[in-house]
Amino acid sequence: EDQVTQSPEALRLQEGESSSLNCSYTVSGLRGLFWYRQDPGKGPEFLFTLYSAGEEKEKERLKATLTKKESFLHITAPKPEDSATYLCAVGSYGGSQGNLIFGKGTKLSVKP
């Protein structure tokens, strides 16, 4: 069964304190791994797509990496405005077309 697990559930950082969020996955053929940012009461904002092990993508203070079993979202020198819930989702060739499997998310709080 396809599965996505994110850790930790919540992460509190001081401004400037770098850290990483983890997304572990089990899928029958990875079609893509997707990272989203979601602010309270709003729709998820697309950040990155990763397709194959070894791939990396960067955007401002965020860097996403992918292995055959997990993905990391590295946050370098975070600012309070980076506070949000970060969602990881995978698409599987074995699942229904269009069906993304979401993790439960990591709630990030960055204090000034």
Next chain:
Amino acid sequence: DTEVTQTPKHLVMGMTNKKSLKCEQHMGHRAMYWYKQKAKKPPELMFVYSYEKLSINESVPSRFSPECPNSSLLNLHLHALQPEDSALYLCASSQDPPNEQYFGPGTRLTVT
């Protein structure tokens, strides 16, 4: 332009009311989705339209009725909802075959 729009932003309805949620995208995407999201949970897939045809219905109660008038528009008709249907309803779109999905801002629905 990676914008998906949804109206209304907020909706309060009684259990005997009929209302509709609307979604629009102009990215040329041929797949559109409806999700339901409860507080502190990831989005939960409800319906998928591919080339204006319903391709996935994730065992959603019949009080939710989707409609795709054309490739840019998606509606969700609501009738005789229950208080437990109160949630954030999200629309998304993607290329077909699907890669990353782009989400709208959501409609906050409260059923009284």
